[in-house]
Amino acid sequence: MSRLDDEESADATSTLDVTPRTDERTRSRSGSRTRTYLVVGGIVVLVGALGLVVFNGLTDAATFYYNVDEAAAMRDELGDQRFRMQGNVIEGSIDETDTGVEFVIAFADAELPVSHVGTPPELFNEEIPVIIEGNFVGDEFQSDEILIKHDSTYEEENDARMRTAQEDAELRSSEAG
Numbered sequence: 001m002s003r004l005d006d007e008e009s010a011d012a013t014s015t016l017d018v019t020p021r022t023d024e025r026t027r028s029r030s031g032s033r034t035r036t037y038l039v040v041g042g043i044v045v046l047v048g049a050l051g052l053v054v055f056n057g058l059t060d061a062a063t064f065y066y067n068v069d070e071a072a073a074m075r076d077e078l079g080d081q082r083f084r085m086q087g088n089v090i091e092g093s094i095d096e097t098d099t100g101v102e103f104v105i106a107f108a109d110a111e112l113p114v115s116h117v118g119t120p121p122e123l124f125n126e127e128i129p130v131i132i133e134g135n136f137v138g139d140e141f142q143s144d145e146i147l148i149k150h151d152s153t154y155e156e157e158n159d160a161r162m163r164t165a166q167e168d169a170e171l172r173s174s175e176a177g
Contacts, residue, residue: 065131067164068107075136084133085141086161087112088169091126105132105141107168113140123148127173129165 068087071078087105094103100116101124114132124130124146134143 068105068112069110071141072110072112078136080135080137082133082135084131085112086129086131086165088129088165088172089124089126090172094126105130106172107165114143115140116143116146118144120146121148127169129162129169 065084065086066074068085071083071085085105087107090104090106090111094101097115100118101120102113102115104111105114106112114134116132116134128148131147132141132143133145133147134141136142
């Protein structure tokens with residue numbers, strides 16, 4: 001016996017076995033840990049993806065909606081923030097450009113010049129209520145989407161706004177004629 005061995009220890013007479021254990025209990029523990037990490041990782045990825053979808057949906061839904069007179073009064077507050085604006089296209093103001101169309105939109109006692117990029121909808125015309133989406137750049141409103149009142153679903157969802165816009169369009173039409 002060497003002087004490092006203790007006579008009373010269990011390994012004093014035999015050699016120490018340092019091989020890893022490979023019985024079923026050891027294997028199932030490490031396998032269940034791996035499965036647990038995979039499940040938790042999958043849940044984290046799923047929750048992250050769902051959060052991203054919800055965030056994008058809320059961002060689109062949070063595009064604010066103003067009448068022309070409200071937007072004109074809040075121009076400094078709105079800055080370059082994207083929002084929707086409702087008004088009526090002024091008669092004689094539509095000019096086609098290489099990139100889209102320019103026109104003047106009005107509501108109540110306010111008028112704003114609009115530069116639209118893209119092809120306007122087929123029903124786009126003078127003296128009709130429209131909703132445009134975009135932002136202020138300098139003194140004009142730059143839009144990339146024009147919505148036209150043309151179906152009953154839109155009217156049902158925005159009945160009060162559409163009545164007010166239609167009344168404004170009729171008033172402008174009678175003043176011009």
